[in-house]
Amino acid sequence: MRRIASLLIAAVTLFSVLLMPGRAQAQDELKNTDPDKYYILLDLRNQIVTVFERDESGEYTKVVRRFLCASGRTDVDEADPEDEATPTPRGIWKIGGRERFGKFANFSSSYARYWVQIVGSIYFHSILFTKRDINAMNRQAFNDMGNKVSHGCVRLYVEDARWLYYYACPGTTIEISASEPSQRDLKRALKTKLSFSDYNAFQKTIVDETDELPNPxxxxxxxxxxxxxxxxxxxxxxxxxxxxxxxxxxxxxxxxxxxxxxxxxxxxxxxxxxxxxxxxDTRPDADVLKTTEWLYAEPSLDATQLVKAPARVSVQVLETTEDGWKKIVYQNVTGYVKPNRIVKDWGVIIEGYEPQAVEP
Structure with a gap:
């Protein structure tokens, strides 16, 4: 898949489809602004994140970094009928926005450093904290590293989350796979040998070089x-x-x-x-995806799957085939989605439409 991705990225025309703000989608300056520089593989089987860079042939084979992670929970308590798994969603996605030290809006006392969006409410982020304070790291979350325990997000050691925060810019491709070969030795090697006390002291030294920029x-x-x-x-x-x-x-x-x-x-x-x-800068009759969908290289389920686009995202429709497939542009990827997957709803204005004044 990484070979296919490198060829596809080289083939597409890089242009912005949506009228998004001119910022770098974060409140800190990025250290990398090229979304094609890296390709990220999240290996759910081994709980390993690998960051690749292109080799001399343009393929993503050069390993830049590897991280241990803790992804979404897949086991359920069979004695509890209300217990539900919260797996990290598989597929090929595009990295989104970031936050330096965020709170989980759906949970009362959970925070994390260095959020990087994968899709929807699924993020890379650090080990959990009980307050927005580097002195409040959660011991259990530290011990859980390398296991499938989260609500779907992907937890990382603080230093690894910080690296992704600055270098995995919006639009970077991430592939989430559950079918990679076993790598027990590598997983063991990536797990820190520090005790909780020592690691907690270490992570407090991980700081940012500048103050955050003002939020938009x-x-x-x-x-x-x-x-x-x-x-x-x-x-x-x-x-x-x-x-x-x-x-x-x-x-x-x-x-x-x-x-x-x-x-x-x-x-x-x-x-x-x-x-x-x-x-x-939005309109009530924009073309948006009804559900999360794969973009295919051709209008066929047998064609190469290019990337997944989230439900309710605004897209540009280029054409419709005789059997109802829509050729669309999502981010910098052009592909086809299955019939009856595009609806009219509130979404961002596509280039070519003039913004309308808000009625008082």
Whole structure:
């Protein structure tokens, strides 16, 4: 798959489809801004993350870094009928926004350093903390490294999460696989030999070179937009928003944006906000994906799967085949999605449409 990815990336035209803000989708300066520089493989079987760089032939074979991780829980308690697995979603995704030290909006006392979005509410981030404080690292989370224990996110040692935070820029490709060969020795080698006490002291020395940049602001453009505990309509509502409400952006994203509203943190649909006060940069009849879908190289289920695009993301439709497949552009990838997967809904304005003034 890495060979296919390198050829596909070389073949596509790199251009921005959506009118997104001109920032680097984070509140810290990136140390890498080329989304094609690295290819990330998350090996669920061995709980190993490998970062590849291109070799002389343009293929992603050069190993840059390897991390131990703790991904989503797959085992369930058979005695508890309400217990559910929370696996990390497999597929090929595009890295999204970032946050330096974030709070889990859906949990009361859980925080982590160096968030990097994989898709939706699934992130790379550090070992857990009980407060937004480097002195509050969670001992159990440290002991759990190398096991499938999370709610779907991918936990890393702090130093590894920090590296991804600065070098895996938005648009970087990540492949999540459960079919890699066993690598027990490598997994054992990647696990820290430090005790909790020693590692806790070490991680406190991991600091950033500069202060965070100011968070961007957005304004609500749809009356009754909901602030939710997670990136999806199924999550509980935190607040009902009104047109003109100002929000502080914590993690920029193409579908659900993590924001702060007063003292509350949560997620708001990208189609319900604007980065320009008083100006609509979204529209109610945008082309958006109804569900999370693969983009295929050709209009056939037998064709190469290029990348997965999340539900409710805005896309550009180029053409429709006779049997209903849609040829679309998502990020910098052109491919086909199955019939009846595109609907009209609130989404970002595609190039070629003029922004409309917000009605008072």
């Amino acid at each position: 602001r957005v304004w609500v453009t749809v009356e009754g937009a909901r602030l939710r505990k997670g990136s999806g309509s199924a999550f509980d509502s935190v607040a009902r928003l009104q047109v003109g409400d100002e929000l502080e952006v914590l993690i920029e994203s193409e579908v659900w944006v993590k924001v702060r509203y007063g003292k509350k943190e949560g997620y708001v649909l990208r189609g319900h906000i604007s980065y320009q006060q008083g100006v609509m």
